[in-house]
Amino acid sequence: MIAKRYEPFWKTTPLEQMSQTEWESICDGCGKCCLQKLQDDETEEVFYTNLSCHQLNVTSCQCKVYDTRQDKVSTCITLTPDQIDEFHWLPDTCSYRVLHETKILPDWHPLVVGSDKEMLRQGLTVRHYAVSENSVDEEDWETHIIKWVHGMPEPYEIT
Ligand code: SF4
Ligand code: SF4
Incomplete structure (x- = not known):
């Protein structure tokens, strides 16, 4: 008898159809979206900094106030499936963005x-x-x- 091959949910379920638990487990916990960003007024281009939100525990990369984060930090954004088409502002290694764009999770992902x-x-x-x-x-x-180079930060100067 041939055993049925098990396919994990992230290969079979589109992001938009995941349960809340599945959706949250796609977050790899890198903490990059909790870095402060600056936006060019004219081009609207988003630039990441290496400055973390004051509510991020930098050692664990966990939010210190996760359940009440939007009350505590007005600029905190909760990612939801209906924003998938707007994920371009996330770092290109963000697992939501990677899964949305490539349908594959990277081989370093905690779920893998x-x-x-x-x-x-x-x-x-x-x-x-x-x-x-x-x-x-x-002001500084x-x-x-x-800028992100293969997921790692490099200093960047706006010209
Ligand atoms: S950048 Fe993406 S994967 Fe990383 S912590 Fe934020 S939501 Fe999770
Ligand atoms: S409040 Fe939002 S941006 Fe700040 S650490 Fe928590 S999840 Fe990240």
Whole structure:
């Protein structure tokens, strides 16, 4: 008898049809969306900085106020399936964006590996470079702009 091959839900269920639990498990916990962003007034281009929201625990990459985050931080955005077409502002390694655009989860993803050890080994969370927004004057945020290169941050200067 040939055993039936098990396909995990992220290969068979479109993001829009996932249960709440499935949807939340797609988040790899990298913390990148909790970095502060600056937007060009004219082009509306979004630039990431290495400055983390003050409510992010940089070591664990977990939000300190997850259940009440939008009450505590007015700019905090909750990702929902009906925004899928707007995911272009997320970093290109964000697992929601990757799954939406490629239909495949990366091989370092905690759901694929069974833990976060591979993404930690590859340095794919913000824990090694994020600095709290509270430690830098807002007028200096531009000097903290980064660009992502293969998921890693590199200093970037707006020209
Ligand atoms: S960037 Fe995407 S995968 Fe990373 S923490 Fe934010 S929502 Fe989750
Ligand atoms: S409130 Fe929490 S989830 Fe929202 S941006 Fe800040 S750390 Fe991230």
